Structure formats: structure tokens, C-alpha cells
Amino acid sequence: MFRMLNIIVSAVILGFPVAASPSLADSPTETARRVDQALLKDVGKSAALPAQADDATFLRRVCLDLTGKLPEPELAKSLQAGKFKRALIVEQLLASEAFAVNWGRYWRDVLTYHSQASNNSLRWELFDRWLTDQVREGRSFSDMVTSMVTATGINDEVAPVNFLTSHFGNPIEIGATVSRVFLGVQLQCAQCHDAKNEPWKREQFHEFVAFFGRAKLIQHKDVNGRGTPYAIDGRAEGQYAMPDLKNPDRLIALAPRFLGGDAVSADLPDLERRAALAKQLTKSPWFAKAYVNRMWTALMGWGFYPGLADLGTDVEPRYPEVLDLLAREWAASGHDMRWLFRTITATQAYQRQLQPRPDSESTQPVAVCPQRLRPEQIFENLVRALGFDEKDKKIPAPAPSAAPAARRHEGLRHMVYMAFKFDPSLSPGEVQGTIPQALLMMNSVLVNTYVAASGKTFLAEALEKNMADDELIVALYQRTLARSPRGRELETCRRYLRTVNDRREAFEDIFWSLLNSTEFVTKR
Amino acid sequence: MSTSIHLTRRGFIGMAAGAGFSLFDQLRLHGDELRRQGKSCILLWMAGGPSQFETFDPKPGAETQGPTRAMPTATPGIAIAEHWRQVARVTGDLAVIRSMTSREGNHGRATYLLHTSYAPSGGVVHPGVGSIVAKELGQADFDLPNFVSIQGASIGPSFLGVQHAPFIVLDPNRAPDNLAAPVPDPRLQRRLGLMRELEQPFAEEGAGAQVRDHQTLYGQTARLVLSPRVRGFDLEREPARVRDHYGRSPFGQGCLMARRLVEEGVPFVEVQSPGWDTHGNELRSLQRLIPPVDQGMAALIGDLRARGLLERTLVIWMGEFGRTPRVNVNAGRDHFPQAFNLALAGCGVRGGQVIGATNRAGTEVADRPVSVPDLFVTIYRALGINSRRENQSNVGRPLRLVEGGNAVGELWR
Numbered sequence: 001m002f003r004m005l006n007i008i009v010s011a012v013i014l015g016f017p018v019a020a021s022p023s024l025a026d027s028p029t030e031t032a033r034r035v036d037q038a039l040l041k042d043v044g045k046s047a048a049l050p051a052q053a054d055d056a057t058f059l060r061r062v063c064l065d066l067t068g069k070l071p072e073p074e075l076a077k078s079l080q081a082g083k084f085k086r087a088l089i090v091e092q093l094l095a096s097e098a099f100a101v102n103w104g105r106y107w108r109d110v111l112t113y114h115s116q117a118s119n120n121s122l123r124w125e126l127f128d129r130w131l132t133d134q135v136r137e138g139r140s141f142s143d144m145v146t147s148m149v150t151a152t153g154i155n156d157e158v159a160p161v162n163f164l165t166s167h168f169g170n171p172i173e174i175g176a177t178v179s180r181v182f183l184g185v186q187l188q189c190a191q192c193h194d195a196k197n198e199p200w201k202r203e204q205f206h207e208f209v210a211f212f213g214r215a216k217l218i219q220h221k222d223v224n225g226r227g228t229p230y231a232i233d234g235r236a237e238g239q240y241a242m243p244d245l246k247n248p249d250r251l252i253a254l255a256p257r258f259l260g261g262d263a264v265s266a267d268l269p270d271l272e273r274r275a276a277l278a279k280q281l282t283k284s285p286w287f288a289k290a291y292v293n294r295m296w297t298a299l300m301g302w303g304f305y306p307g308l309a310d311l312g313t314d315v316e317p318r319y320p321e322v323l324d325l326l327a328r329e330w331a332a333s334g335h336d337m338r339w340l341f342r343t344i345t346a347t348q349a350y351q352r353q354l355q356p357r358p359d360s361e362s363t364q365p366v367a368v369c370p371q372r373l374r375p376e377q378i379f380e381n382l383v384r385a386l387g388f389d390e391k392d393k394k395i396p397a398p399a400p401s402a403a404p405a406a407r408r409h410e411g412l413r414h415m416v417y418m419a420f421k422f423d424p425s426l427s428p429g430e431v432q433g434t435i436p437q438a439l440l441m442m443n444s445v446l447v448n449t450y451v452a453a454s455g456k457t458f459l460a461e462a463l464e465k466n467m468a469d470d471e472l473i474v475a476l477y478q479r480t481l482a483r484s485p486r487g488r489e490l491e492t493c494r495r496y497l498r499t500v501n502d503r504r505e506a507f508e509d510i511f512w513s514l515l516n517s518t519e520f521v522t523k524r
Numbered sequence: 525m526s527t528s529i530h531l532t533r534r535g536f537i538g539m540a541a542g543a544g545f546s547l548f549d550q551l552r553l554h555g556d557e558l559r560r561q562g563k564s565c566i567l568l569w570m571a572g573g574p575s576q577f578e579t580f581d582p583k584p585g586a587e588t589q590g591p592t593r594a595m596p597t598a599t600p601g602i603a604i605a606e607h608w609r610q611v612a613r614v615t616g617d618l619a620v621i622r623s624m625t626s627r628e629g630n631h632g633r634a635t636y637l638l639h640t641s642y643a644p645s646g647g648v649v650h651p652g653v654g655s656i657v658a659k660e661l662g663q664a665d666f667d668l669p670n671f672v673s674i675q676g677a678s679i680g681p682s683f684l685g686v687q688h689a690p691f692i693v694l695d696p697n698r699a700p701d702n703l704a705a706p707v708p709d710p711r712l713q714r715r716l717g718l719m720r721e722l723e724q725p726f727a728e729e730g731a732g733a734q735v736r737d738h739q740t741l742y743g744q745t746a747r748l749v750l751s752p753r754v755r756g757f758d759l760e761r762e763p764a765r766v767r768d769h770y771g772r773s774p775f776g777q778g779c780l781m782a783r784r785l786v787e788e789g790v791p792f793v794e795v796q797s798p799g800w801d802t803h804g805n806e807l808r809s810l811q812r813l814i815p816p817v818d819q820g821m822a823a824l825i826g827d828l829r830a831r832g833l834l835e836r837t838l839v840i841w842m843g844e845f846g847r848t849p850r851v852n853v854n855a856g857r858d859h860f861p862q863a864f865n866l867a868l869a870g871c872g873v874r875g876g877q878v879i880g881a882t883n884r885a886g887t888e889v890a891d892r893p894v895s896v897p898d899l900f901v902t903i904y905r906a907l908g909i910n911s912r913r914e915n916q917s918n919v920g921r922p923l924r925l926v927e928g929g930n931a932v933g934e935l936w937r
Binding site: 050114115116117118121168170172173176353354355356357359369370372396398399423432433434435436437438439440442443444445448486488489492493496500505509510512513514516517518519522524 | 630631632633635636644645649669685686687689691692694701702703704705706707711712714715718719721722723724725726727729730731732733734735737738739741742744745746748749
């Protein structure tokens with residue numbers, strides 16, 4: 001305990017983890033203060049603000065957000081001892097390996113969720129590890145994106161090239177994904193026609209795509225038995241061409257041009273083209289806004305823009321001043337990923353009690369709204385609550401849907417991932433539960449083996465030790481929801497124990513009910 | 525025969541469906557009317573891309589054909605590749621299209637195209653045909669899933685929402701995972717009651733909408749778990765002789781499950797057969813791949829016909845593309861989207877006909893090219909769904925079920 005606090009304190013004194021580059025941005029605390037000020041100015045005085053969330057709520061929230069897991073037992077103890085400083089906890093979490101893994105996986109899913117690629121076109125392990133490394137090492141987000149957009153080589157050897165090979169080196173798929181994810185601009189409709197409600201014209205989409213017109217996908221020889229690898233080869237010739245709408249057999253060659261920017265020469269070889277794109281991309285004001293809107297949405301449960309790819313339309317954002325401020329300061333920080341996490345988690349907005357998700361675009365939220373947990377957060381919660389070993393081969397792990405051609409995981413993690421996966425670029429309101437998820441939580445061997453009051457389970461041991469009713473109820477709440485029951489909930493559980501009149505059965509049912517509750521799969 | 529029809533929930537007035545309507549009347553039908561027609565679709569998906577030369581477009585005498593011979597069928601004038609002996613008996617119900625053509629030669633992209641009618645494009649994610657049919661023909665309060673995919677994942681619902689996602693059965697020889705509750709029904713109900721009570725405070729704390737959706741989902745799931753219709757998934761209820769007739773392969777048993785689910789009222793079932801990506805040693809692979817599909821597909825069509833279900837069930841046999849006329853150095857064929865074939869039966873499709881043709885060597889379409897949008901307009905027309913219907917997409921723009929394309933009208937003539 002003391003040792004742990006020491007680590008936190010020294011970490012803060014040493015300024016660890018070290019930012020990637022000398023930061024010109026305001027400090028996260030100062031920026032957070034200005035964010036809160038601007039939020040409240042827009043909301044007006046009349047609005048009733050939710051109170052500050054209690055420590056247990058804050059701790060579960062921030063641990064799920066930063067590390068993708070419920071609070072480590074150690075951390076929960078420091079909370080009970082009252083030795084708990086929110087900013088220090090954030091530093092400790094940001095320095096943890098779990099933080100790097102959690103956000104590495106987030107980006108993996110953002111970038112490849114819809115890819116139909118098999119393991120040949122996408123070397124998962126290598127790409128995953130690379131993304132996690134970028135986060136751990138505090139690499140600037142703009143450098144990370146530049147690496148992917150400009151990568152060449154074999155996907156067995158060059159990790160970031162997998163971003164391009166997973167889209168089969170197809171310029172249209174790559175161009176559309178780059179603009180959607182990194183600029184928050186949906187150019188898609190402009191592929192076929194001039195979109196009515198959007199500022200981008202068909203030609204502009206194809207000019208953007210033309211940056212990838214000389215990046216050629218090549219199939220390689222399978223030398224190590226892992227399946228045919230693919231590579232991106234930079235060519236010095238060839239021209240991207242857009243089909244003529246009136247006569248699709250006629251192709252119109254286009255020089256690359258960034259949205260609203262100057263064209264680059266059509267003679268530029270591939271590498272120079274893509275380097276020119278990366279430069280304009282990461283300097284674009286939309287680049288910072290898209291990232292800030294995405295991260296704010298992931299942490300707050302609502303966005304400045306209603307969708308993560310709505311930035312290019314004439315939709316008015318909520319709190320434009322806050323978005324501008326955060327985007328400007330984050331860019332000044334050198335696109336430091338940790339800087340934005342520090343800043344958002346330091347706001348009062350983030351630290352307030354939950355508020356209902358706004359039901360219209362005109363509602364101005366001022367606190368965190370409930371949000372569905374991502375698949376691997378749910379898996380970690382299950383590990384914590386049930387206390388099973390991820391590698392246990394005795395528990396059957398039938399995936400509720402067939403794997404994508406390239407699998408991300410094995411065993412029980414794969415099972416839960418496949419059941420609960422969703423595209424992290426959806427707006428929080430678009431994520432819905434599914435029947436296979438409910439079936440897994442209700443009926444799976446995994447859940448029912450470990451909620452049982454028999455065998456080597458938590459419940460069996462607790463009953464063996466003759467733990468008192470209330471104590472055991474509290475312990476179950478802590479394991480599943482990382483909090484203690486409220487009076488009302490305690491009363492419901494006590495009454496249930498009396499009604500059922502079979503202590504073992506009743507506790508199994510209580511445990512089962514908590515695992516199957518909305519709160520177990522929701523960030524609050 | 526009529527007993528099985530009366531058993532179906534969606535099909536109770538479906539016996540006469542189609543009979544009194546012209547196609548154009550059917551196109552105008554909407555909503556409940558459409559659902560009450562009780563039409564269904566079974567997609568037999570040959571994952572990997574089946575060779576047209578060794579299936580339904582053999583080229584006897586051409587250098588490209590290789591050793592596989594053509595064989596006459598029950599329909600005079602139609603020859604298919606040998607080894608398809610069972611299918612050869614039901615060609616009277618089958619229409620073969622030999623002039624399919626597309627540009628997508630990559631498995632992932634072509635699988636997407638042949639399920640959505642759109643090429644993947646990085647932004648808009650299009651819903652698959654199974655989810656579209658589930659939405660258009662399925663009933664919202666149905667206690668089984670409206671889309672079941674057997675032995676593979678198919679393509680999902682995208683912006684149509686997870687209620688139209690495929691329910692996936694990985695192994696038709698056993699009950700789907702987690703479908704049976706490990707506790708007796710009353711205890712399951714009691715648990716659900718406790719869960720609902722315990723979540724009340726969370727609902728009042730700002731998560732009201734989430735708790736409401738969650739409880740709706742659990743209500744639906746419990747209805748599925750407790751429904752008598754889950755017998756549709758239980759092949760143990762079939763006589764051994766019927767199971768043998770379909771073949772004891774996963775694909776054959778998948779076809780049998782598809783028939784049972786259609787009888788229960790499921791509007792879309794996909795049955796996958798993996799492994800058709802025959803780049804090397806093609807003939808040896810095909811000796812393994814063809815017999816189970818031959819037997820399962822023929823048994824399915826015969827059984828649907830015998831039970832009077834073929835009139836309202838569209839059966840589609842296809843994969844994502846065909847294979848090259850040239851046999852490669854590994855004695856296999858590579859990807860070939862330029863010219864490939866597929867087969868359709870049921871829902872009024874006139875069997876015993878071939879549509880379109882490739883040239884003598886099978887290197888290109890020589891007559892009546894059929895594009896992927898053409899195919900999808902045709903599929904939706906057979907099911908009475910208007911392919912110009914628009915759904916609101918995830919990029920805030922309405923998207924037609926199919927853009928462009930014309931129905932292959934000869935199928936009904």
C-alpha cells in the first residue's frame with residue numbers, strides 16, 4: 001500500500017510518463033478548467049448540474065476508460081482507506097501496461113473492424129503489438145498516422161503496412177477510411193455522385209483517393225508457412241483514374257489533391273505522394289477535431305458532433321468553443337495521446353454523476369452519459385467477477401458467431417469478443433445488445449460454472465467460510481460492479497434470501513442477476 | 525403436406541400466395557401483407573468460389589475443361605459436370621445462370637458484393653441480403669431469429685440494427701450454444717425477476733433508457749429460450765431416414781435444418797459450404813467438396829417440393845466468383861469474377877432452363893451477361909420485395925436495397 005503510493009508520488013515528481021516532445025500546450029489542469037468554464041457558459045445558470053460522482057464511481061469509470069478493466073483490488077483498498085487523489089490515480093493508470101493494451105486494441109478495431117481481410121492480408125498480432133507500442137511509448141498520434149499512411153513493405157515485417165494491406169491496397173477503401181477516421185469526414189457518398197448535403201464533390205473524393213494511386217498491393221511468397229503475405233510497393237508510374245459517370249468505360253486521370261488544398265504534381269512517385277498527404281492530413285484542423293471528438297465521445301458517452309464522421313457536413317457541433325479549445329491545445333501538445341486523457345479526466349464534467357443520454361442534438365449534456373462497454377472491457381470484467389483463468393481449456397468456448405477471416409484472439413477471450421464486438425466508430429446511441437450476448441450471459445457454461453456455489457469458485461469458498469449474508473452480498477457487488485450495494489439493493493437481496501429459503505441457490509441467483517444486469521456491461 | 529404449412533406462423537394463408545397475384549401486384553405489397561405471404565429464402569453459399577467448369581457450366585471438348593466430363597440431366601438439353609448426380613435429377617426445378625459477371629476477384633470484397641449487391645468502399649457499410657430479408661419479411665415479435673446462418677457468419681445487418689443480425693449455428697449436428705437454460709424454467713424466471721428489481725436504482729440514476737432496452741432484449745431472449753419453436757434447431761426430431769437422405773455431412777444436415785427453420789417461419793437461412801478456393805489439386809478437393817453439396821442440395825429441393833414449400837421458398841446456390849479457365853501449375857484454378865455461374869429454384873422460378881452462356885472455352889460471357897445488381901433485383905423480386913426501397917444509412921443518406929440492375933425476367937417465363 002505504502003509502496004504503491006510511493007510509486008505514484010515519484011512518478012509524478014519525475015514527470016513520468018514522459019511526453020513525446022516538449023509540449024507547448026497549456027497544462028491539462030489549466031485546460032480542463034477552461035473547458036469546464038466554457039461548458040457552463042453555454043449551458044447557462046438555470047441548468048441543474050449533477051453532483052460530483054463519489055470515489056467508487058469515479059474509480060470504476062476512469063479504470064474502465066484508461067485500462068479497460070475494473071479497478072485493481074489494491075487501488076480499491078486505497079480508496080477505502082481514504083488515501084485517494086484523483087489526479088494521482090490517473091497518472092498511475094496512464095503509466096500502466098493495461099492502458100497501452102486497451103487503447104492499442106481500440107485503434108485496432110477502429111482501423112480494421114469492417115475489413116474482410118484474412119490473416120494473409122492482415123497480420124493481426126504484429127499490427128496489434130505495434131499499435132500498443134505506439135500508445136505505450138507515447139508516440140505522437142500524428143506520427144502514428146503518418147507511419148500507417150506512408151508505409152511500404154511486406155506485412156509480415158512492416159507492422160503499419162497492415163493498415164493498407166487490410167484494405168487490400170484498394171485506393172478507394174483506404175482513402176475513404178483515412179478521411180472517415182482521421183478527418184471525421186465521410187467522403188463516401190461522393191464516390192458515386194455529388195452529395196447534396198455535403199460540401200465535397202465527387203471529383204474531390206477521387207482526387208483525395210489519388211494520393212494512394214501508386215501504392216500497389218503485391219502478393220508475396222509464403223516462406224514461413226504462415227500463409228501468403230502481402231506487401232505495398234511504391235510505384236513511380238501509373239495514374240489513379242475516376243470513371244466517367246456518363247460513360248463508365250471512360251476513365252479520367254486525376255492528380256492528387258487534399259480536400260480544399262492545392263494539387264500535388266501527378267508526376268510525384270508514390271512515396272512522395274503519400275508523404276505529401278500525411279503532411280496535409282496531420283496539419284488539417286479537422287485532424288485534431290476528429291481525434292478530440294472521438295476521444296471525448298469515448299470518455300463522456302456523447303460527442304461534440306453526433307457522429308464520429310459527421311464533421312464534414314454542415315451540422316453545428318455542441319459547444320464549438322470547447323471543441324476548438326481542446327483541438328488547439330491538443331495539437332500544441334504535439335498530438336500527445338496521454339495529454340488529452342489527462343485533460344478530459346481532470347474536468348468536472350468527467351467527474352460528475354451520470355446523466356441520461358441526450359435524446360436530441362439540442363440537449364447540452366454536462367456530465368458523463370451511460371455507455372456500452374467494449375467487448376474486451378466486458379471480458380476483463382468477467383475475469384474479475386468470476387475469477388477464471390483465461391487459458392482454462394476445460395471451459396468450452398464456442399464463439400457465438402463465426403470468426404472473421406482473421407482472428408484477433410483465442411479461447412474464452414475470443415468467445416466473448418465475438419459475442420460483444422461492435423464498431424467503436426458507432427455513436428454511443430447506436431450500440432445495441434444482441435440475443436447471442438444475452439444467451440452467453442444467461443446460459444453459458446463459463447458463467448454458470450463460476451456463479452455456482454459448488455466446485456472451486458468464489459461463492460463455494462465464501463459459503464464454506466461461513467461468510468455472513470450482508471458481507472457476502474457486498475463482496476458480490478464489489479466483484480461485479482466495483483461498488484457496495486445501496487440500502488435498497490441490500491434489502492432486495494436480503495428479502496430474496498428469505499424467500500428462496502435455500503442459501504446456496506439464492507446466492508447463485510444474486511450473483512447471476514448482477515452479472516446479467518445492465519450495469520455490468522455499462523460505463524456509468 | 526398441408527400439415528406442415530399450417531404449422532407455419534407466417535404461412536397460414538400462404539398456400540395461395542403468389543397464385544392470384546401478378547408480380548407487379550406483389551411489388552406493391554408492403555409490410556404485414558408481405559409478411560403474411562410467408563416467403564422465405566435459403567442461400568447455399570459455396571465459400572471460396574466454386575469452379576463453373578466443374579459445376580454447372582462444363583465445356584466438353586474445350587482445352588480449358590480438364591478431365592471432368594459433362595453429364596446429361598433430367599432436363600433434355602442441359603448438361604452439368606459429372607459428380608452432380610443427385611442434382612442432375614432435380615434440374616426440372618432448377619434455373620442455371622451461366623453468365624454472371626463481376627469485377628471483384630478478392631474473397632473478402634467479392635463475398636461482400638455477392639451478399640450486399642454493393643462493392644465495399646471503406647465508408648458506408650451495406651447490410652447483407654439475409655438481414656434485408658429478415659427486416660422486410662420477418663415479424664418483429666417472432667420468437668425465433670429472422671435470419672439464421674449455418675456453418676458461417678454471412679454478412680451482417682450494418683445500419684439495419686442488430687435485431688436483424690444473423691443467428692449463427694456453427695454445427696448443425698448439435699443444438700446452438702447457450703440456447704438451453706442450465707436451470708429449470710421457473711428458476712430462470714425467478715432470476716430474471718430479481719435482475720429486474722435490482723436494476724431499478726440504476727435506471728433511476730440516469731440509465732433509464734439503457735435498462736429498458738436491456739430488459740426488452742432479455743425478454744426476447746427468454747422467449748427464444750422458452751419457445752417451442754426452438755425445435756426447428758433440433759435435428760434429433762427428424763427420422764433417421766430423412767437425415768440420411770440429406771447426407772450426414774455438416775452441409776447436408778445444415779440443409780435439413782434450413783428446411784425445418786423455414787417451416788417454423790424463419791424467412792432467411794444461409795447454409796455455408798467452406799473450402800471451394802481450389803488453387804491447388806482441384807480435382808482431389810472437388811471429390812471431397814461436391815458429394816455432400818450434391819446430396820444436400822438435391823434433397824432440399826426435392827423435400828421442399830414434396831412439402832409444397834418450394835412455391836414460397838427461393839433456393840440460391842452460389843459463391844463469390846468462379847475460377848480461371850486456365851489450370852495453374854498446381855493443378856488448380858484461380859479466382860475468376862469475369863464469368864461464373866449460379867443456380868436458383870423456387871418462388872415461381874421456372875426450372876429446367878439455362879440463362880446466358882459463356883464462350884466455347886469459358887473465357888468470357890458470350891450471351892446475356894448478368895451483373896450482381898441484376899441478380900439482386902431478381903432475388904428481391906422473387907421474394908416480393910421492392911429492390912428500390914430505401915433505408916436510412918449510417919452516413920445520413922438513404923440507400924436503396926439495390927442500385928441499378930434489372931430483373932432477369934426470363935426466370936419466370
